[in-house]
Amino acid sequence: MxxxxxxxxxxxxxxxxxxxxxxxxxxxxxxxxxxxxxxxxxxxxxxxxxxxxxxxxxxxxxxxxxxxxxxxxxxxxxxxxxxxxxxxxxxxxxxxxxxxxxxxxxxxxxxxxxxxxxxxxxxxxxxxxxxxxxxxxxxxxxxxxxxxxxxxxxxxxxxxxxxxxxxxxxxxxxxxxxxxxxxxxxxxxxxxxxxxxxxxxxxxxxxxxxxxxxxxxxxxxxxxxxxxxxxxxxxxxxxxxxxxxxxxxxxxxxxxxGGTLQTRAELLRALRPRVEAWLAQGVALKHVTRHLLGLFNGERGGRAFRQVLSEGAHKPGADWGLVERALAATGAFATVGAASAA
CATH class of the missing domain: 3.20.20.70 (Aldolase class I)
Structure with missing residues (x-):
């Protein structure tokens, strides 16, 4: 056999x-x-x-x-x-x-x-x-x-x-x-x-x-x-x-x-060309972003990241700009936290 x-x-x-x-x-x-x-x-x-x-x-x-x-x-x-x-x-x-x-x-x-x-x-x-x-x-x-x-x-x-x-x-x-x-x-x-x-x-x-x-x-x-x-x-x-x-x-x-450890933001932005291609094919953003929600798991700003994506991805016309806003929310959260710690 x-x-x-x-x-x-x-x-x-x-x-x-x-x-x-x-x-x-x-x-x-x-x-x-x-x-x-x-x-x-x-x-x-x-x-x-x-x-x-x-x-x-x-x-x-x-x-x-x-x-x-x-x-x-x-x-x-x-x-x-x-x-x-x-x-x-x-x-x-x-x-x-x-x-x-x-x-x-x-x-x-x-x-x-x-x-x-x-x-x-x-x-x-x-x-x-x-x-x-x-x-x-x-x-x-x-x-x-x-x-x-x-x-x-x-x-x-x-x-x-x-x-x-x-x-x-x-x-x-x-x-x-x-x-x-x-x-x-x-x-x-x-x-x-x-x-x-x-x-x-x-x-x-x-x-x-x-x-x-x-x-x-x-x-x-x-x-x-x-x-x-x-x-x-x-x-x-x-x-x-x-x-x-x-x-x-x-x-x-x-x-x-081997290789170089990249940041979460770098890895996510590497997905942008594929996301925009899917959107052009008629795929709704929510079908992609549901897989991204855990990317900042355990990190400061992770909850804000999930919230922006979860609340906005299902809306008509949602595009890559929503992902950037979610990333910005993590950065803003981290900045506020750092300022408070100082």
Whole structure:
């Protein structure tokens, strides 16, 4: 059985998790400015939607986003193979299968985290996806994002057997959200925080199966935590921390790959050409600025920045000038604070 292509190690080190309703193309372009070396992921898109839906919208991709992965949901091997090929031909650099989302919708549709109970089906799907991409002129890896297990099953052997089964089908790269998914009694939001983290399972997986590429995800909130994971696995994937404090991405990119640390204002103004291009295409400013609200998280003036954007971005005719006013509000706040301190 053919093996999927491996991902360059530098491309694995830092990544941003697929997050529903958040990691759209506008968010990813912003994250690319912050972190030129990070691997980015789309929101999960169901294979059926890719095959039969509005591809121009679902697979929207700006050239600056690369390397970027398309995350697929689904459980039908033939449909996933078709969607994987469509995604690869659309320009995505990786096709990732979601085996970790715990929402009621995915449970009803037999995909996401419930697939942890069906390693043979996941192996069939991965094998079909790899085969569908085998004749492309460029290698496009097929990868899997999973949990440690389901509900109260806390047996490492079951988790490892799932990985082994899927690896035998050719998958070489696994993103491990280091918690169980509790399909009964917890909401999707609670599933991101309540089940205990067990990073040691991901570490053990990498130690015992060194040929596999293992990226750890879940609960990584600081640069120090992310850096510590690199001693044990191939990469750290940030989720909500990267979204709510996007400057963390920039600090990590500079620390891990080199370069010059830029100010938040410099990074934001680098986004201006893309924003103005989107506005010219008819995109409302609010669809962009919602991803910017955390840029000054924890900084003096951060609340004023969020307030200006939140109150003005939805108004007709809102343009880049609103972003400049939000930046000015942070500066004005800092000036007042400095004067008071003096």
């Amino acid at each position: 053919p093996a999927s292509a491996a991902i360059a190690m530098d491309d694995l080190r830092l990544s941003v998790a697929p997050m529903m309703d958040w990691t759209d193309t506008h968010c990813r372009v912003f994250h690319r400015i912050l972190a030129p070396h990070a691997r980015l992921y789309t929101e999960m898109v169901h294979a059926n939607a890719v095959t039969h839906g509005d591809r121009a919208k679902l697979l929207a991709l700006d050239p600056v986003e690369h390397p970027v992965a398309l995350q697929l949901g689904g459980s039908e091997p033939a449909l996933l193979a078709q969607a994987a090929r469509i995604g690869a031909l659309a320009g995505f650099d990786e096709i990732n299968l979601n085996c970790g989302c715990p929402s009621d919708r995915v449970q009803a549709g037999r995909f996401g985290a419930c697939l942890m109970r069906e390693p043979a089906l996941v192996a069939d799907a991965v094998g079909a996806m790899i085969a569908a991409l085998a004749d492309l002129p460029r290698p496009v890896p097929v990868t899997v994002k999973c949990r440690l297990g389901l509900d109260d099953d806390e047996r490492y052997e079951v988790f490892a057997a799932f990985i082994d089964h899927v690896a035998e089908a050719g998958c070489r790269t696994f993103v491990v959200h280091a918690r169980n998914a509790w399909l009964k009694g917890l909401s999707p939001k609670e599933n991101r925080t309540v089940p205990p983290l067990r990073y040691d399972w991901a570490y053990r997986l990498k130690r015992e199966r060194p040929r596999l590429q293992v990226v750890v995800n879940g609960g990584i909130a600081t640069a120090e935590e992310a850096t510590a994971h690199l001693q044990h696995v191939d990469g750290a994937m940030l989720g909500r921390a990267a979204y709510h404090d996007p400057y963390l991405l920039h600090r990590l990119d500079v620390a891990w790959f």
